[in-house]
Amino acid sequence: xxxxxxxxxxxxxxxxxxxxxxxxxxxxxxxxxxxxxxxxxxxxxxxxxxxxxxxxxxxxxxxxxxxxxxxxxxxxxxxxxxxxxxxxxxxxxxxxxxxxxxxxxxxxxxxxxxxxxxxxxxxxxxxxxxxxxxxxxxxxxxxxxxxxxxxxxxxxxxxxxxxxxxxxxxxxxxxxxxxxxxxxxxxxxxxxxxxxxxxxxxxxxxxxxxxxxxxxxxxxxxxxxxxxxxxxxxxxxxxxxxxxxxxxxxxxxxxxxxxxxxxxxxxxxxxxxxxxxxxxxxxxxxxxxxxxxxxxxxxxxxxxxxxxxxxxxxxxxxxxxxxxxxxxxxxxxxxxxxxxxxxxxxxxxxxxxxxxxxxxxxxxxxxxxxxxxxxxxxxxxxxxxxxxxxxxxxxxxxxxxxxxxxxxxxxxxxxxxxxxxxxxxxxxxxxxxxxxxxxxxxxxxxxxxxxxxxxxxxxxxxxxxxxxxxxxxxxxxxxxxxxxxxxxxxxxxxxxxxxxxxxxxxxxxxxxxxxxxxxxxxxxxxxxxxxxxxxxxxxxxxxxxxxxxxxxxxxxxxxxxxxxxxxxxxxxxxxxxxxxxxxxxxxxxxxxxxxxxxxxxxxxxxxxxxxxxxxxxxxxxxxxxxxxxxxxxxxxxxxxxxxxxxxxxxxxxxxxxxxxxxxxxxxxxxxxxxxxxxxxxxxxxxxxxxxxxxxxxxxxxxxxxxxxxxxxxxxxxxxxxxxxxxxxxxxxxxxxxxxxxx
Numbered sequence: 151x152x153x154x155x156x157x158x159x160x161x162x163x164x165x166x167x168x169x170x171x172x173x174x175x176x177x178x179x180x181x182x183x184x185x186x187x188x189x190x191x192x193x194x195x196x197x198x199x200x201x202x203x204x205x206x207x208x209x210x211x212x213x214x215x216x217x218x219x220x221x222x223x224x225x226x227x228x229x230x231x232x233x234x235x236x237x238x239x240x241x242x243x244x245x246x247x248x249x250x251x252x253x254x255x256x257x258x259x260x261x262x263x264x265x266x267x268x269x270x271x272x273x274x275x276x277x278x279x280x281x282x283x284x285x286x287x288x289x290x291x292x293x294x295x296x297x298x299x300x301x302x303x304x305x306x307x308x309x310x311x312x313x314x315x316x317x318x319x320x321x322x323x324x325x326x327x328x329x330x331x332x333x334x335x336x337x338x339x340x341x342x343x344x345x346x347x348x349x350x351x352x353x354x355x356x357x358x359x360x361x362x363x364x365x366x367x368x369x370x371x372x373x374x375x376x377x378x379x380x381x382x383x384x385x386x387x388x389x390x391x392x393x394x395x396x397x398x399x400x401x402x403x404x405x406x407x408x409x410x411x412x413x414x415x416x417x418x419x420x421x422x423x424x425x426x427x428x429x430x431x432x433x434x435x436x437x438x439x440x441x442x443x444x445x446x447x448x449x450x451x452x453x454x455x456x457x458x459x460x461x462x463x464x465x466x467x468x469x470x471x472x473x474x475x476x477x478x479x480x481x482x483x484x485x486x487x488x489x490x491x492x493x494x495x496x497x498x499x500x501x502x503x504x505x506x507x508x509x510x511x512x513x514x515x516x517x518x519x520x521x522x523x524x525x526x527x528x529x530x531x532x533x534x535x536x537x538x539x540x541x542x543x544x545x546x547x548x549x550x551x552x553x554x555x556x557x558x559x560x561x562x563x564x565x566x567x568x569x570x571x572x573x574x575x576x577x578x579x580x581x582x583x584x585x586x587x588x589x590x591x592x593x594x595x596x597x598x599x600x601x602x603x604x605x606x607x608x609x610x611x612x613x614x615x616x617x618x619x620x621x622x623x624x625x626x627x628x629x630x631x632x633x634x635x636x637x638x639x640x641x642x643x644x645x646x647x648x649x650x651x652x653x654x655x656x657x658x659x660x661x662x663x664x665x666x667x668x669x670x671x672x673x674x675x676x677x678x679x680x681x682x683x684x685x686x687x688x689x690x691x692x693x694x695x696x697x698x699x700x701x702x703x704x705x706x707x708x709x710x711x712x713x714x715x716x717x718x719x720x721x722x723x724x725x726x727x728x729x730x731x732x733x734x735x736x737x738x739x740x741x742x743x744x745x746x747x748x749x750x751x752x753x754x755x756x757x758x759x760x761x762x763x764x765x766x767x768x769x770x771x772x773x774x775x776x777x778x779x780x781x782x783x784x785x786x787x788x789x790x791x792x793x794x795x796x797x798x799x800x801x802x803x804x805x806x807x808x809x810x811x812x813x814x815x816x817x818x819x820x821x822x823x824x825x826x827x828x829x830x831x832x833x834x835x836x837x838x839x840x841x842x843x844x845x846x847x848x849x850x851x852x853x854x855x856x857x858x859x860x861x862x863x864x865x866x867x868x869x870x871x872x873x874x875x876x877x878x879x880x881x882x883x884x885x886x887x888x889x890x891x892x
Contacts, residue, residue, distance in 0.1 A: 172217035212251040230269040275349035317354035321347030324383040328480025463500040494532035523799040530572035542580035560597035567603035653760040654740040
């Protein structure tokens with residue numbers, strides 16, 4: 151009797167005993183289980199009655215559920231059902247207890263990850279407690295991350311992605327209100343339902359972005375969830391989705407993150423509040439966190455991989471344009487620019503054509519438009535080599551009319567010229583010949599930015615289409631190219647198939663040299679090269695026995711006709727004098743591309759080898775031809791690195807006279823000026839002293855100009871002093887001199 155009463159009143163003790171010997175204490179557990187079922191029925195009717203005892207029983211059963219799996223089979227579903235159906239009437243402590251015990255059951259493998267996540271996802275938009283919401287969110291992210299730690303858990307990922315996609319999809323039927331109708335939307339007839347759908351979709355986008363950022367999910371299904379959020383009727387969800395593809399972070403992206411630390415506000419608050427040691431310690435901690443955040447803040451970079459994984463980018467871009475055009479009056483300018491930026495990057499990355507976008511953007515192309523540099527960047531990024539020139543020509547004409555004329559400032563002219571240059575770089579055929587002649591005349595301007603922009607446009611057309619320039623403006627290289635008959639390909643035409651990759655023989659020789667240094671014979675490097683045996687020849691044989699025939703097994707070799715004209719040419723080149731041997735060696739066709747799959751690292755190495763060979767040629771042989779070749783390779787390398795990044799507003803604005811320095815730049819300049827000198831103070835009087843110190847006020851007074859001293863109070867006081875005062879000062883001076891030993 152006493153033992154039963156003791157175990158009934160002390161659940162932690164009973165829990166410990168059950169874990170040691172579940173069979174012996176099964177009767178006591180069943181007693182508590184029946185008690186739990188009784189209280190659960192009462193708790194459903196009145197959640198405030200016996201809430202504390204109910205929480206204790208839930209914690210007890212969660213701890214010992216693994217000991218009696220058959221009896222507690224329905225226990226997890228009971229907790230989950232109570233949370234989902236009666237969440238609004240439960241007390242905060244009860245909610246927290248139920249969620250924590252549900253997570254504990256997952257940790258004990260009583261329920262699966264999918265069952266846990268199905269219970270936690272609906273709670274995120276309904277939870278008002280910041281602590282509990284943060285706990286639920288962290289639990290979801292950790293559960294998915296751990297499940298995909300060793301290998302991709304495709305079953306879990308598909309289930310979770312389906313739930314997230316459904317959370318976004320449920321709110322897609324609403325009306326697009328826009329930024330300018332928030333109050334009207336908040337007071338509508340379906341305000342409560344729309345608010346729930348908004349929060350649900352927002353959390354789906356936030357969690358998806360977080361899993362992408364942590365590297366847990368990197369597939370096309372993840373991108374499709376956020377891509378669906380770009381067309382959500384609520385602008386908050388749209389903005390979060392757009393920022394994901396643009397690689398930036400909006401201010402209200404995550405409601406659970408700590409607020410940005412305002413350093414000046416903290417210091418001001420410390421000045422007016424009571425000074426305590428704890429306050430000083432708290433201030434130092436907050437300043438340390440703020441400094442760490444500023445140092446770890448990464449620059450905004452476009453999310454290239456997400457844009458590349460878009461499903462049907464043409465349809466995605468058309469839907470973006472339709473939304474932008476249809477709700478132009480409902481969106482603010484900042485939101486419209488976000489849509490423009492994403493649309494332009496999709497068009498530039500996938501080379502899609504949404505021709506209506508160029509008609510739409512013309513109305514924003516005037517120099518007094520707010521945020522016009524961002525609009526010009528979006529325009530330039532949307533153009534590519536497959537864009538019809540007829541669609542871009544009106545845009546270039548509009549830019550020249552609005553930005554490039556004597557009635558505007560030089561900064562406006564420079565921005566217009568730079569924008570036209572970036573558009574023409576991607577589609578040179580959109581430029582009109584007469585307009586080009588007028589624009590490059592601005593290279594004679596007195597403003598540095600305008601001159602640089604006009605010269606950049608001139609250099610561009612010297613490279614891409616010099617025939618549009620006047621004869622005196624083409625330059626030597628372009629004129630020689632036109633004289634030799636080379637001309638740019640018209641729009642829609644592609645170059646002929648390449649026979650060989652320029653400089654590939656350099657890469658082949660380099661790899662052969664590395665094999666010889668490592669002592670690895672050719673053909674034994676890996677299994678892939680062994681598979682090519684009998685089909686091609688090694689690089690050593692190609693150098694020494696290039697004029698020998700190799701048999702090719704074929705049933706129809708009697709119908710195979712091979713001309714030996716190329717071999718005769720190779721023999722003639724090899725018989726040339728030594729001075730021409732380098733030409734034949736450079737022109738030989740490498741067989742590396744037929745025996746090895748070239749990776750991006752191989753092409754990067756090939757570019758470096760070509761640069762080294764061109765630099766060596768400039769040093770040894772010299773000449774203008776070698777220098778031009780080296781300059782062309784360096785320019786191609788720089789252009790290749792620029793193509794991997796989208797253009798920025800600085801590319802449109804160009805060099806400015808003096809940009810205002812921010813706080814970090816000013817502090818760096820101050821620190822640079824302090825290098826090589828002592829901390830503060832003047833260095834005067836410190837050179838000839840054993841102990842460095844500054845001069846005294848008496849020493850400074852001796853060197854004062856006489857005209858400054860005459861009007862001082864000390865001199866005026868001497869003139870007005872009485873005879874007795876003068877005698878006292880003289881007596882004091884004599885006494886002081888005697889004491890000093892003078």
